Amino acid sequence: MSEVLLECMNLDKRFGGVLALAEVGFSINRGEIYGLIGPNGAGKTTLFNVLTGIYASDAGGFKLAGEALSGLRSDQIAARGIARTFQNIRLFSNLSALDNVMIGRHVRTRAGVFGAILRSRATLEEEAAIEKRALELLGYVGIAARANEVALQLPYGDQRRLEIARALATEPKLLALDEPAAGMNATETLELKKLLERVRADGITILLIEHDMKLVMGLCDRVLVLDYGRSIAEGPAREVQRDPRVIEAYLGGTTTGVSVA
Amino acid sequence: MRGVNIFANPQAKWLGVALIAIALIGLPFALASVGTAWVRIANLAILFVFLSLGLNIVVGFAGLLDLGYIAFYAVGAYVYALLASPHFNLHLPFWVILPIGALVACLFGVLLGAPTLKLRGDYLAIVTLGFGEIVRIFLNNLSQPVNITNGPQGISRIDPFRFGAFSFSQSESVLGLVFSGPIKYYYLLLLLLLLAIVVNLRLQHSRIGRAWEAVREDEIAARAMGINTTGIKLLAFAMGASFGGMAGGMFAAIQGFISPESFVLVESVMVLSMVVLGGMGNIWGVVLGAVLLSFVPELLRYTVEPLQKALFGRSIIEPEVIRMLLFGLALVLMMLYRPAGLLPSAVRKRELTKAATE
Numbered sequence A: 001m002s003e004v005l006l007e008c009m010n011l012d013k014r015f016g017g018v019l020a021l022a023e024v025g026f027s028i029n030r031g032e033i034y035g036l037i038g039p040n041g042a043g044k045t046t047l048f049n050v051l052t053g054i055y056a057s058d059a060g061g062f063k064l065a066g067e068a069l070s071g072l073r074s075d076q077i078a079a080r081g082i083a084r085t086f087q088n089i090r091l092f093s094n095l096s097a098l099d100n101v102m103i104g105r106h107v108r109t110r111a112g113v114f115g116a117i118l119r120s121r122a123t124l125e126e127e128a129a130i131e132k133r134a135l136e137l138l139g140y141v142g143i144a145a146r147a148n149e150v151a152l153q154l155p156y157g158d159q160r161r162l163e164i165a166r167a168l169a170t171e172p173k174l175l176a177l178d179e180p181a182a183g184m185n186a187t188e189t190l191e192l193k194k195l196l197e198r199v200r201a202d203g204i205t206i207l208l209i210e211h212d213m214k215l216v217m218g219l220c221d222r223v224l225v226l227d228y229g230r231s232i233a234e235g236p237a238r239e240v241q242r243d244p245r246v247i248e249a250y251l252g253g254t255t256t257g258v259s260v261a
Numbered sequence B: 001m002r003g004v005n006i007f008a009n010p011q012a013k014w015l016g017v018a019l020i021a022i023a024l025i026g027l028p029f030a031l032a033s034v035g036t037a038w039v040r041i042a043n044l045a046i047l048f049v050f051l052s053l054g055l056n057i058v059v060g061f062a063g064l065l066d067l068g069y070i071a072f073y074a075v076g077a078y079v080y081a082l083l084a085s086p087h088f089n090l091h092l093p094f095w096v097i098l099p100i101g102a103l104v105a106c107l108f109g110v111l112l113g114a115p116t117l118k119l120r121g122d123y124l125a126i127v128t129l130g131f132g133e134i135v136r137i138f139l140n141n142l143s144q145p146v147n148i149t150n151g152p153q154g155i156s157r158i159d160p161f162r163f164g165a166f167s168f169s170q171s172e173s174v175l176g177l178v179f180s181g182p183i184k185y186y187y188l189l190l191l192l193l194l195l196a197i198v199v200n201l202r203l204q205h206s207r208i209g210r211a212w213e214a215v216r217e218d219e220i221a222a223r224a225m226g227i228n229t230t231g232i233k234l235l236a237f238a239m240g241a242s243f244g245g246m247a248g249g250m251f252a253a254i255q256g257f258i259s260p261e262s263f264v265l266v267e268s269v270m271v272l273s274m275v276v277l278g279g280m281g282n283i284w285g286v287v288l289g290a291v292l293l294s295f296v297p298e299l300l301r302y303t304v305e306p307l308q309k310a311l312f313g314r315s316i317i318e319p320e321v322i323r324m325l326l327f328g329l330a331l332v333l334m335m336l337y338r339p340a341g342l343l344p345s346a347v348r349k350r351e352l353t354k355a356a357t358e
Helices: A044-051 A074-080 A097-108 A113-118 A121-140 A156-168 A186-201 A213-219 A237-242 A244-251 B010-034 B036-061 B070-083 B094-116 B121-141 B181-204 B207-217 B219-224 B229-255 B265-278 B283-312 B319-337 B346-357
Strands: A004-015 A018-029 A033-037 A059-064 A082-084 A174-178 A205-209 A222-227 A230-236 B172-174 B177-179
Touching: A004 A044, A004 A205, A018 A044, A018 A059, A018 A205, A018 A230, A033 A044, A033 A213, A044 A082, A044 A174, A044 A205, A074 A082, A074 A097, A074 B219, A082 A156, A097 A121, A097 A156, A097 B207, A113 A121, A113 B181, A113 B207, A121 A156, A121 B207, A156 A174, A156 A186, A186 A205, A186 A213, A213 A237, A222 A237, A222 A244, A230 A237, A230 A244, A237 A244, B010 B036, B010 B181, B036 B070, B036 B181, B036 B207, B036 B229, B036 B265, B036 B283, B070 B094, B070 B121, B070 B229, B070 B265, B094 B121, B094 B229, B121 B265, B181 B207, B181 B229, B181 B283, B207 B219, B207 B229, B219 B229, B265 B283, B265 B319, B283 B319
Parallel strands: A033 A205, A033 A222, A082 A174, A174 A205
Antiparallel strands: A004 A018, A004 A059, A222 A230, B172 B177
């Protein structure tokens, strides 16, 4: 179980004079749910953006299953197995839920212009398989009934689920979720927790940014805490929770327990 | 993602299709009885539908504003003219040149796209506008030191389409029906147009079509889903340009004469207007837009002057002026009442109404 899937080595990211990430290094094992927490502005989303090729790191690098991915474009990284969701949901909002997930299949399918024009048997079969898989994934995240609804008009929680389904459609090795529970009520959060446990059980490793500490503590095997771009603690969730540095980063004081929402 | 369903029940649909088919087949004879000029106008209208379909791939599907689209039409037309006229004394058959024209135009599409597709929105529009003008100015000036395009005089006596002894420029009578040159062209163009529509419909509802939609909707998300956005945008440019090139070749053959004057900026704007008027992203809308904007101005040309003569005894306003006036009025009305076009695609309509309420 302790085979390393993602390995980050001394990642630096600078925006002008601001050091958004400073020598961040950690590794995620295959099959883990790995939490990434820290106060607002700690560099969590920046780290996601580096890992998914939206930003290039200024120093350091990262490997997925032993293959160095730093410097590659977003689409190349997605093809190699890192899929993500966004903090401020970025669905293809005017398309149907089904189309959103079908677009996620793009990277695992091949039909080109000529296939599309000639509608060869291979293309038709592939197209049918794409639709079938997309419907399965909508069912997997629990919104199969909404397949033909426009993404924009879905309830908030369902939009988050749809984003996860779309990311899963790319067949990731690592699923990176940026605050998937944000804006969800307690019931929705609980359902999300079950969904993520199921994703993990199906062999996909998860990297999770989350502010809902209850969810993080209940779900994550290990947690990395960032503050001002630096990694200040790492380890099993229970231990990290009691780390004085973490408490100070969150509360700026000397309280004995963390109960940050 | 499915096409717009014009007719709800399938029987009515097939009846509708049959009626449209009969109307399209009979149309040139009806037009010819008014005047052969009208058949020529119908042929040009088909070419414009062709062009609009091509531009729709770029603007409607991929969401890239291209203001220099007519350049690809020009490239296709000149390729045809140079390979089938006394200018270089080359007379290749049309079915060889049309694909070459499409290919060369496609190459120009890539040439334009590769360096510019990092630009977005307005910036891309400006660069494409510049590209359109560059091509036209080149055509105007490539007569020295080596005479390639014959400059502003253009190229004349371009070969018509010909299969062996069967030429599309001569009239023929079959079973008492007279098929004039333009009527023969009409059927050929109609056939090619049908093919083009099928190609477009299939592209739209394919993996590639979905990738274009994704890029149009949210480029960053599209990239994060593994779509090579630069490649897919380049593909849209190349496909659109190929359609332009094909149409250009047909234009050269039908007219028998081309010069840079036919490929000015206003023509790019005109084709874009057709796409926007009809409804970006919806193939049937685009067809409607192109047909309307091709025929209405001609109708005006033939009615405005006689009408004024009858009413006032003389012509007060030139047809051309009225045309532009009505054009402007139509644009204003469109913006107010149907910003997504006459037959908008469902997706595009949502995009535009959302933009309006934000």
